[in-house]
Amino acid sequence: MTDWLTPEELQALTLSLRVSLWATLASLPLGLLAAYALARWRFPGHSVLNALVHLPLILPPVVTGYLLLLTFGRQGWVGATLWDWFGFTFAFRWTGAALAAAVMAFPLMVRAIRLAIEAVDPKLEQAAATLGASRPVVFLTVTLPLILPGIIAGAILAFAKAMGEFGATITFVANIPGETQTLPTAIYSFLQVPGGDAAAMRLVVLSVAVALAALALSEWLSRRVAARIAGR
Amino acid sequence: MTLSLKLQHDFPGFRLDVALDLPPGLTCLFGKSGSGKTTIINAVAGLVRPDRSEIVLDGTPLHDLPPHRRRVGYVFQDARLFPHLTVAQNLAYGARVRRQPPRDLDRIVDLLGIAALLPRRPATLSGGERQRVAIGRALLSDPRLLLMDEPLASLDEARKAEILPHIEALRDRTGLPILYVSHSLAEVARLATTVAVIDAGRVAAVGAASDLLSDPATAPLLGLRDAGAIVTAQVRAQEPDGLTRLDTSAGPIWLPRLEAAIGQDLRVRIAAQDVLLALDRPAGLSALNILPAKVLAVHRGDGPGALVQLDIGGQRLLSRVTQRSARTLCLAPGLAVFAIVKSVSVAQRDVGDVPLTPQG
Structure with a gap:
């Protein structure tokens, strides 16, 4: 692979994969919780939570990135605390790129999982309760296996979205090669310099290949899981 | 076993107010759709919480327990088998969540004639097979009381005939008290030892099946045509x-x-x-x-x-x-x-x- 790609290209690719993978895996538990709460619980603030989850989908990405900067930047009200207490910061680090990607992908992940939860018949969960299963056990033995295809679909969707995230990322953590320069921001950089078209095109092809591979993987996974659940 | 029930609940436009003391055997809750029969057994199972309830089984109060601690087996009208599990896993579910080995598995599989179905998935079963597996699953959860909500209602005559003997066998061979909801007089007459007629959220009549069904005063409650x-x-x-x-x-x-x-x-x-x-x-x-x-x-x-x-x-x-x-x-x-x-x-x-x- 190193023969095909220049070190810079390889760097952008591996950084993109790392950022997207972390963004997806780290937000998955929170996404599952939010989806469950939105699908099953009725509480004051339900519609506020719903709006909050969907906000990154409807705001301009640059606005989301700027809000992240205000909140998690070194001087931000969360960012300053993290820096003072733990010496940790998201600003201009690859972890910040992962945070931006996670926030932007969150609505898509929650939506897919929520649809799967709403498709689970609560009567099955009632039946499990009469058989002696407490609520957490019902969730682990009935709800979770039945929504697994939805979780996988949500995770793949979030991963794909994270791979393509541009606006919020470049606003929040800039475009630093080796630290925050992902495939899309690298393409953008090449397009800014004269004669960079050929290099940009190589990255475009790489992006398409990664996207297609992710799609194929998700198809294969969800078909396997669906078959296992339907018992064929 | 004796089961004592006192339930009161105000639904919009409907009031449930029943008090029943039930002897051992199979008790049929008989009544029209919407009379409150299913609400009564859902309350016994803990799936609905009435405004006021007192449910005592053999001296043990159930009304303060969550559903999973009541040890009440429930056979639903629509089977409700877990689609992601095999028949064998469905049967073992109750024992699995209580971390105990399944008791009497072979005997109950025999009693219901479902040995051949064990490796299959619910999606591949017929309606009658599903209902028998559902009965087995409820029995294997080690219940003190079995609730059955019109378990035959969704089946055709041939499938009903296939399952009725199994329910009779349950009644006679397991000694498990059964609360059975039905609006079919034929089922009541065949299965019940005790009948409680439920009408508009109240108990209209209750008594031994042989007395109640042959009493001309209660016959109109059951439907004159079917008396x-x-x-x-x-x-x-x-x-x-x-x-x-x-x-x-x-x-x-x-x-x-x-x-x-x-x-x-x-x-x-x-x-x-x-x-x-x-x-x-x-x-x-x-x-x-x-x-x-x-x-x-x-x-x-x-x-x-x-x-x-x-x-x-x-x-x-x-x-x-x-x-x-x-x-x-x-x-x-x-x-x-x-x-x-x-x-x-x-x-x-x-x-x-x-x-x-x-x-x-």
């Missing part, structure tokens, strides 16, 4: 012309061939509208079954009909006649009559095993 008494009879002979001879307390009756051993006791439901009355023993009549009887009560309804309760050697029989006939024959308590039952009118599905569980 009928349960008669216990012993199989005496399988005769070569395709009839089975049964001995009742008032003499022999003949029914179309029943698959039963000689000497076996059976419960036969005889519909009131299939019983004719005559003042003298009729001669030259095609009906085979003529039983001497004595009128116990005549209950006149609102329409043109009347229900006559008869004593046949200690058992009860119901006959539905017109009020005009009742007047013409001067039917009154104490009058000796002959009851005529047409052999072919007793349907196979109205004949079942005699419950072994003590009544009352």
Whole structure:
């Protein structure tokens, strides 16, 4: 692979994969919780939570990135605390790129999982309760296996979205090669310099290949899981 | 086991207010759709929380426990098998979540005839098979009480006939108390040892099945058209012309061939509208079954009909006649009559095993 790609290209690719993978895996538990709460619980603030989850989908990405900067930047009200207490910061680090990607992908992940939860018949969960299963056990033995295809679909969707995230990322953590320069921001950089078209095109092809591979993987996974659940 | 229930709940436009003390055996909650039967067993299972409830099973209060700690098996109308598990895993679910080895697995698989289904998934089962697996799953959760919500309602006649003997076997062989919701009088007559008639959220009548079903005062609650008494009879002979001879307390009756051993006791439901009355023993009549009887009560309804309760050697029989006939024959308590039952009118599905569980 190193023969095909220049070190810079390889760097952008591996950084993109790392950022997207972390963004997806780290937000998955929170996404599952939010989806469950939105699908099953009725509480004051339900519609506020719903709006909050969907906000990154409807705001301009640059606005989301700027809000992240205000909140998690070194001087931000969360960012300053993290820096003072733990010496940790998201600003201009690859972890910040992962945070931006996670926030932007969150609505898509929650939506897919929520649809799967709403498709689970609560009567099955009632039946499990009469058989002696407490609520957490019902969730682990009935709800979770039945929504697994939805979780996988949500995770793949979030991963794909994270791979393509541009606006919020470049606003929040800039475009630093080796630290925050992902495939899309690298393409953008090449397009800014004269004669960079050929290099940009190589990255475009790489992006398409990664996207297609992710799609194929998700198809294969969800078909396997669906078959296992339907018992064929 | 005794189960004592006191439930009160105000729904919009509907008030549930029932108090029941139930003896061991199979108790049918009988009533129209929307009368509150299912709400009652959902409250026993803990799936609904009424405004006020007191549910005591053998001295143990259940009403404060969450559903999973009540140890109440529930067979739903729609089976509700877990689609992602095999039949074997569905059966073992109750034991698995309580971290115990399944008890009596082989015996219950045998009892329900589901050994061949074990490796299969619910999606590949027929309706009747699903319902039998659901019964097995509830039994294997080690319940102290079994709830059944119209378990046969979604099945055709053939599938019902396939499952009814299994429920009779449960009633007679496991000794497990059963609360059974139904709006089918045929099921009630065949299965129940105790009947509670539920109407508009209240208990309209409750009593031993044999008393309640042959009481002309409660018959209108059950539906006049479907009124009928349960008669216990012993199989005496399988005769070569395709009839089975049964001995009742008032003499022999003949029914179309029943698959039963000689000497076996059976419960036969005889519909009131299939019983004719005559003042003298009729001669030259095609009906085979003529039983001497004595009128116990005549209950006149609102329409043109009347229900006559008869004593046949200690058992009860119901006959539905017109009020005009009742007047013409001067039917009154104490009058000796002959009851005529047409052999072919007793349907196979109205004949079942005699419950072994003590009544009352």
